[in-house]
Every structure is written in C-alpha cells, then in structure tokens.
Amino acid sequence: MATRISRRTVLAAGAGAAAGLSLPGVDAYAADRRTTRVGYTLNAQVLDGGEQVTSITLRTARLGPVDPAGLTTGTFGVHARATSPIPLGDDVVSGTYDVDRTVTAVRLDHRGDIVLDLSHGEGRTGGGTLGYLAGRGRNVLLDLDYTLTQHAPIPLRGHRSVVIGEFVREPGLSDREVDAFSSHVSGSGMKYRLYSPARAHSSRRSGHPLIVWLHGGGEGASLPDHYYDNETTLRANRGALGFATPEAQRVFGGAYVVAPQSTSYWMEDGPRFAPLIHEIVREVTRAHRVDRDRIYVAGCSNGGYMSLKMTTVYPTLFAASVPICGVVTSFPAGGAPLIPDPELARITTPTWLVTSRDDTTVDPRANTVHAHELIPGSLMTLYDDVTWNGYRFPGHWSWIYVARNDPRVDGTRIWQWMAAQRRH
Template sequence: MRTPITRRTLLVTGAAVGASAVLGAPAAGAATAPAAARGDGHRAALVTPVAEVLDGGEQVTALVIASGALGRVERSSLTSSTFAVHVVATNPLTGDVAYEQDRVVTAARWTGPGEVTLDLEHGWGVDGGSTLQYMGAFGRNVLLDLDHTVTQAEPLRGPGARGVVVLDSFRQGDLSDPEVDAFTYHATTSGLNYRLFSPERRHRGGRRGAALVVWLHGGGEGGLLTGGYDYYDNEAQLRANRGALGFATREAQDLFGGAYVLAPQATSAWMQDGDGFAPQILEAIEEVAAAHRIDASRVHVVGCSNGGYMSLKMVAEHPDRFATSTPICCGIGPRDGSGGYFISDAELAAMTTPTWLVASADDTTLDPEDNTVHAHERIAGSIMSLYDGVVWDANTYPGHWSWIYVARNDPRHAGRSVWEWMARTRR
C-alpha cells in the first residue's frame, strides 16, 4: 500500500509561515528561487503511517517523517503546527472515497536522528483514522488505500542565524503496525489464509513445546469472493479487533510461558460452511504443529461471533483435540436446525472440553439467551461471563463486541482470569 505524495513548499528566509503548493505541482517560483530564498535544507521526506489496533478497530495514530535534512534542524523549532496532515481513504474494491479530511496533529516529537513523529488524534468516535471500511451489503471489512498529504506549514530553523529547513516533497511508505506486523503470512496446502505469531525463543515451551492459541475471527473479517469481487487479503482478522493480538502481548505470553497464535481467515464466513471450514482449520493447526514445537496438550480455540460458533463446531468435530474452548458472543443456530449453521443440543451436551462462554446481555446481533446462555446450560461444567454491556476505558461499545473483554483479559472466575485459566489447563 504505497502511495506517492509530492508537495513542494516555498518558505522565504525568516518568514513565519510558508506558502504550500497544490498537490503534485511546484509552488509558484519554486523552480527559479535562489538558494538563499529557499533556505538551507530543501529535501524529500519519507512518510510512514503508523497504526494501532484499538478496541474499536485499527486506526492510524501517527505519521513518522524521515529525512536527512531534519538532522540539521534546531529541535526547539518543531511544534505541533509545523506540519499539517490531510488524508483520503479509498475502498480498493469500489474505488469510492470512504472518507477525506484533515487529521488533527496533537503533538510533534523527535524520535530519532532526522526523524519526527506526528501524533494524530485517535480513539473511539474519532473520524478519519480507520484503516478498514465495513461494506454492509456484503458484511465484510476491507483494508483501505490511504493517501496522506503532508504540508510543512511553518519553517524549521536550520544552521545559521537566518537558515531554514524546508521539506519540499513527501513520499508515503507502507502502513506500519508493529503488533500486526509481528504475525507472519501463510496459507495452507489447500489455500486457507492464516497469520501466525511466534513466541520469543526463551518462551517456546521447553521439552514439550509451546502452547497454541487458535483465534477464529468474526463474520466481517473473511474474504469477499462474491458479487464480482476477488478479495482475500489475510489482513482483516488482525486489524478489525484485538482478539488475536491480545494473546501476543507480553502479559499473555508471560502467562502462557510462550504461545504461538494462529489466526486463520475464512474465504467467506465460518457460519456459511462450518462443515467445510472445520477440516481446513484443522489442516492449518496441523501444518503449524508440524513446523513448530507445539505442545499437543495445550491447543486452545477462541472465537468471536462467527468464530464463537466455529470454536464450538471445532470442539464438536474434534472432542479430544483442544485444551479449552472460549466462544465469545457465539451463534449456535436455530433449534430446529433450519439455519445454515447449527450446533445441536446433543453436541453441546456431549462436550467435555473445558469451556468459558462470554457475551453481553445487550447484544442485539446474536441473542445471548438463545445462544450463549443456551450453550452454557447444556455444556457440563462450563463457565459463563455475561456482562450487562460492553464498556472499556469509559467508552461504550455495541453489545455484540464482548470480544473486547477477552482481548483485555477481563473475565474472571474463581479468582482466575480467562487467560490464566487457559494457560493452566491441559487436555
């Protein structure tokens, strides 16, 4: 996702504010301006958008600007108003603009030699930062093409009494999200996409191997291979929420003593073909286990919404495979079996895999009474965390988003958190 940005800026020596050119065109007089008028440091700069997966999904939270010319700048001359940022986000499937607006720069920091980081306003309810667009007609999240335009609005002081440094063009680099980028890209022999986090070498489980956490995403994070589209990106299952990322955090890795985290991506939605997807997920598990030292007694399955159904489906299909199952805001299908997905009461009653169900009572997408509570009442010994609503860090989220609690290790039972329970349970 590399979008070139060209913007030339003319700042007259000693001026407080420069005149910015239109995107792609040189500023008036820039081609003929004498060196003295141009200041000491006209240079190109690389702009790297830095994203973070927040509880409400991934947003671009900062831009890193790197240029050799910045190494000559007096650091005190950098302020939050030195650079302005504008973004255009385009849906790559439709070509439509998802949003276009200025981003609020909340701070500007020196983060290395010749490197400045612009912190951008972000958070729940803040527009203009999302890296995904939800296509409601198809129920899918699509990774947007982001075009950030950076303008130098104020001069930076360079060497000498009257020197200024001006960055005259900006080139956008690839989107960076350190947590997401820690997961490597793979596909099974049969073609199912998956991402994999590998623990540090000191945390790979000793003689028996490391644990494996299998994260099964919700319906919005699968591929889109209908309606004339051919979209299967291996991205959204990590960027839409913190479900998989939570298990890759230092806190989780310390609790597990190291764990691989496997995040497969459905070609559509798990609920559309549970019978067909179950062997493909198992294939991914077996391929990871063949390539890495996995403790077969510590394979855990966790999923939200569509993935909550699929976590139950995997246990029903493979009752002796998993150490634990954690279905979040799950669907189990209509009791008469008329739906496209279905976990029968007999299958639920036969489950012996330790199970912890999580949901919110105000979930309007998958009714918790018909699904989560119903499953809890039929799975012997199961644990259930039923919240009144989904509230985290003073933000109120839709009731279906109870995966936020598991991603933050919030559910507790008998003095243990859900991650602790998983980490201490073996098959």
C-alpha cells in the first residue's frame, strides 16, 4: 500500500522539502525531487438525472512529460463535500454529501494534464452539483469543496518525480455542453441561456430555427433568498441540452436554443411571464439569423404548462409546441384551472404532448390526456413509466424521452416532427 503524502506533510517540511525531503515511496533521484503548486478543474456532465462531477483535471503538463505507466488509481485520493449555498433555517436540502470519491481511472489528456476519472452514474450519491430545497421547491447549485491528496509521487520521464505541495481549485465547473450556452439578461431583467448553432450550419439563407425551452418549477429563482443563478435551467436535466446535441442539430439543420429562467415559477403567474418570454424571443430573433416561421416551444412540468400558455397568448408565434407532463387543471387542487377548457380548444399551434402514466406529481389523465382531447389535431405519447438505459426514474420525469428523441407517432420521431413544422 502506498504511503500517504499529504499537503500538511509537505508544508511541515518547510523550505527543505525541495532540497532533499525524504518521503517514503519517492524514487532515489533526490536531486530531481521537487514540490510544486498545481491547479485543478472539476469536470461535470449532465446525466438524465442531473449534473454530476465526473472527473478532475490536474494542470500538470507544465511540470514536464508525465510517464502514464507510473500512474495508478491509488496515486491520488479525492474527498468531496457539498453544502447548500443558502442558509437553510427550517428548510431541508437533499443532495448534499461528505464522501470519498472513487477514482476509477487515471489518464493523460491531449495537453499532457492528468485526469482523474471518478465513479458516477444515475442514482449514485456523492457527485451531484445540485441540491433540492424542499420547502422552497428549488434546485440550487451546491457549494463544492474538493480535497485532493497525493499518495505517491508523479513519475516523469527521465527517472524524475514530482510531489505536489498544494492543489488549488480553479473557479467554476467545466461542462462542455453547459458552457456552449452563453449567458444573457433581457431588457426586462429575465435571465436566459442561449445556444448558437455551429458554423457548419451558418450558410442557411433563410435563417435558423429557434427552440424555446421552458424549465420545470425547480429551476426558477428562489424568492425568499433572491437566488437567481441562470445555471440550474441547464444543469438539472437534459431538456435544453438535448436540442443542442449534434444529433438534434442535424435534424433541425442548425438551431438556436434559448432557455429563459423564471424569476420564481411559471405557474405563479403565466399571463405575466408570457410577454417576458416573448421579449426574449424578440431579442434573439433580432440579434441573430432566426427563421421566424420555425420558432418552437417546449417545456416540462411548470414549463409544460407555460408552453401551452404561450400558444394561447401568442397563437401565431410558434410553429409547434411540445408540452411535457404539463399542468392545465388547478394546482394545487380546488381552484380555477390554470388553462380553461375553452382556451385549450382554441389552440391552433401544432401540439405534441408527452407524459407517463405513473406520474405521481402531475396527474397525467386530468392534465395531458385532457388537454390532448381538447386541442384540435394534437398528438400525444403516453408512456407506462420513465426508464432509460435500464434505470427507472420517477414517473414525472418524462422530459427524458423528449431530450433523447424517443417519442414517435406512426414512425415519425418528435424532433423530426418539430423540424418539419412551419408557421402558417
């Protein structure tokens, strides 16, 4: 078993460490032995169940050519602690942790930096980037504190080795898909993220489609705390990210994807939020080459409601609408319906509704099935449950299917159906 070499051990040795600190496990080439400071980045990926930290990149390329043959999963230890960024008071936050992360592989990237791959996957705790505040009904980006410990020296080519004296985390998270969305604030102060199509699609003469993604209730701002991050809309699920994948971009011929973030939650006041979303659509279409006949709206849960509401308020704006596990009845029960039957019956925008029969959060029959029965010409996909890659998710999470282009009717998948729709 390798002897543990902690930062404290190195620092306690003082200035003599570089000159000749005798550390167990370090090779015999004392003249080349040195300690140094290295930065590191947390790399994340949004899985179907939310974002997780999947690897760590150590900025070691500048130290010299690392010999990968001398690196093992035991070279470094990783401890992770995640806490709420908001004082909890009487509230409860799920998703926090204080655990050792398992290093599953150690490799060099194309720059020569060391990458520690970490154990992760659906349903696993200890790697998530978001926590859920139960009393507020909100997801928040957790404060992440990672501690790296070196257990053995880093072998360099030429029989040299390096002991890292200090690990310094670089700010933020590195998530390739999330980082592809730029950050904006509308004229009215509503935050939104925007994906722009790659240059390979830039030759379209008629402009590009625009897909408006409306998030669920957990991704809005937290009113009591003025927490408004413009992050959780992309990190909580793959709703918006799915439309920015190479596969979706090929289907749509290169599309802009915009994800507004509510200052609270859409169902709080849909008629008030509708013009604020419309303002963002106008800003994007004016600033970019958008085909105004190919603007689509899709959303989940709260956003499923809001995507329907947008088509009642702006009946000629969208070429198609995809409401997922949305709400049309009163919520909570006992009040007036959020979208009355006469409004549903007047929707003229081509609509494809998606939900799962085992949804225990939003009654699929009283909401999605009911809306389908009233919206003229609408399509509907009704799943038995939400299972993807062998993992069963809560029944409310049927947006996973849309993000994976799974719903289909008569052999036509939902992305292809959307892409074929034009505003009349």
